[in-house]
Amino acid sequence: MADLKRLQRMLGYQFQDEGLLVQALTHRSVGSKNNERMEFLGDAILGFEIAENLFQRHPHASEGELSRARAQLVKRETLASVARDLQLGEYLILGVGELRSGGQTRDSILSDAVEALIAAVYLDADIDSARALVRRVLKDRIASCSPREQLKDAKTRLQELLQAQGKALPVYEVVSVEGHAHEQRFMVKCVVDSLGITQSGEGSSRRKAEQQAARNVLIETGEHLS
Template sequence: MADLKRLQRKLGYDFRDESLLVQSLTHRSAGSRNNERLEFLGDAILGFEIAENLCRQHPNASEGELSRARAQLVKRETLANVARRLELGEHLILGTGELRSGGQTRDSILSDAVEAIIAAVFMDADIDSARALIRRILSREIARISPEGQPKDSKTRLQEYLQAQGKSLPVYQVVSVEGSAHEQMFVVECQVSDLGVTERGQGASRRKAEQQAAFNVLVKTGVSDS
């Protein structure tokens, strides 16, 4: 594992208990003392800090606009990019199988580590230190985000369209999950009974597959311009 002091300089935080930092970097494939619990806690802290930050910076934005902006800031891809900027991949502690399959570059593992580090700082110090860390490492993304400019995702657009038409809401069902644990491909079916439409979508996560299925329904019904 690379020098932790260098990582702490990038984070702008020096751990009193460095074992917390080590735990935050440890994937479940490497042992029982891993970052899963820290990731759970860090996710909640991150969501709260981003929500408050957006509310303060954008007092005129609607709840829907704030929700879409928050989703953009806390999503896996955004956090993985932050992790790459911090060069977290070279610090991760992974099991042999994950190392061989390139786990140190995988978005899911990188984003989980970012959330775990946030929680580790909270455990090592306090909530203010954790929130300050979030503002530092996501400063670029926070500065660029504009709630008013965030497009609605396909699931939201489909739901709003159906509600406006007085139609029943769509039902999403996982049809299949293929591939190994770290390279899964989800196939999801979106059924809108009132329209007599059923479309499928696929993606690396259930959420992405649902979004694709919803988009395909929008296209099929002529609601989407794409």
């Protein structure tokens, strides 16, 4: 296993019970003593800390704006990005099958480990320490997140734009899927016959590729994007 002291320095927290840290890094593919229950607890702590932080930072934001901003900060992709900043993949304890399939780079496993780490700090110390960890590892993302700018996703915006103009909805079609199961790349085409526009999008999932394609359509229509 990689040097846990180094990881603790990156987290800004020294564990009293290092066993909790090890468990937080242990995937269910290893055995029964894994981080699944910790994920559940860490998710709740993360959600509350982010919600309160946004509530205090943005007193004029509406409930909907705050909800969208929170969703942006706690979503899988954001947490996986945090995990990569911490080089967490180097510390994960995975079963042989997950190791062979590249589990240490998978967004779902990385994001779950971040949540488990938050819970581990809570169990090792207290709620204030866990919340402080959330603020440390998400500091820059929290600071740059403006609820007023967390607009609806591109697919929703495109649909609403077309509906407002009484036009037919777009059609999404998967053009190609490349790569191995754990690192696939999807190419999707978005066709808007009513506007005479066809755009493509690429991403690590069909959903991401569709969002990119919709975004490219919006850009071609001249729709303002933040």
